[in-house]
Amino acid sequence: MTNVLLIEDDTVLRENTAELLELSNYKVVTASNGKLGLAKAKEKLPDIIICDIMMPELDGYDTLKLLSQDHATKYIPFIFLSAKTEHKDVRKGMNLGADDYITKPFTEDELISAIESRLAKTALLKEAKDDTTESETNEPINSIKTLNDLKNFFEDNGTDFTFEKDHIIYREGTHSNYIYLINKGIVKCHQIDEQGKELVTGLYKEDDLFGYTSFTDNQPHKETATAIEDTTLTGISTIQFNSILDDNPKIALELIQLLSDDLLVIKNQLLEMAYGSVNKKTATTILKFAEKINRKPEDPINISRSDLASVAGIATETLIRTLTSFKKQGLIEGDGRNIKILDIEKLKHIQ
Secondary structure (H helix, E strand, O other), X not given: OOEEEEEOOOHHHXXXXXXXXXXXXXXXXXXXXXXXXXXXXXXXXXXEXXXXXXXXXXXXXHHHHHHHOOOXXXXXXXXXXXXXXXXXXXXXXXXXXXXXXXXXXXXXXHHHHHHHHXXXXXXXXXXXXXXXXXXXXXXXXXXXXXXXXXXXXXXXXXXEEEEOOOOEEEOOOOOOOEEEEEEEOOEEEEEEOOOOXXXXXXXXXXXXXXXXXXXXXXXXXXXXXXXXXXXXXXXXEHHHHHHHHHHOHHHHHHHHHHHHHHHHHHHHHHHHHHHOOHHHHHHHHHHHHHHHHOOOOOOOEEOOHHHHHHXXXXXXHXXXXXXXXXXXXXXXXXXXXXXXXXXXXXXXXXX
């Protein structure tokens, strides 16, 4: 049975989360602050640690720092659990060595998925790792070991690009020169079918990587990328990117996980387009854009009706009629390109 250490100062959330994990067949040990959590981590040596950030006695950042300094606990997978969603807070936690970051409120599926993916990644890395590691001892200090290290490499060594809203970053069929990290803004990737209809194949926000076509050879882009708001990027050449993967196999495993997550999103999108009702498709698409674009889901979304219709897989005219119905039901309000969610829970349960 997998042992989980849950460090959370909110009594109700701690007890509810522990019960949820136990019902999912995890063995759970809890602690009400970082100081107690640190002691229990050293005593129990759990398989994974889930830790809040803002806590008395010792906050989550300092808890992770101290765990990382102890050889017995430094390799335990660590997931931050917090309501803090600012980019700088996420990056601070990841820079300290956290494996993942879940924001409150979270769903059962989000929590279990994060735990399972971190444990699977740890198992893969353990299998790929030599038993005791003369090679690791001789590894350069600045070697790129994690996806977050790779993003830091982009920021330190990459080329900066700026694109205004609606400007094309690259076109389908053009040579793949760069892999990009988004510093600010939103990017959509899309294709045009034989009837001239646009299909959005991906939405990428701040701190996302995009633009890779192949990890083995240099292939042209299979889609077009467009900035849907003013966007700044940092890019490194595909040659340099592939060289990093050759020298750092752990990064390849991280990217495989990232691609697997992207494929699952695309699969769910295709299933929704194929079998979902028009109302369900529209509601799901609004929520998807809110998640990608906004700091808070209730913030207004500034997005074109054609982009919404493209992701939903319905005609623009049909989308407009559905949006009008949602407004009458009090689910959203809209003004031009702006859509504001008024009742997120009802929108989530539209059928």
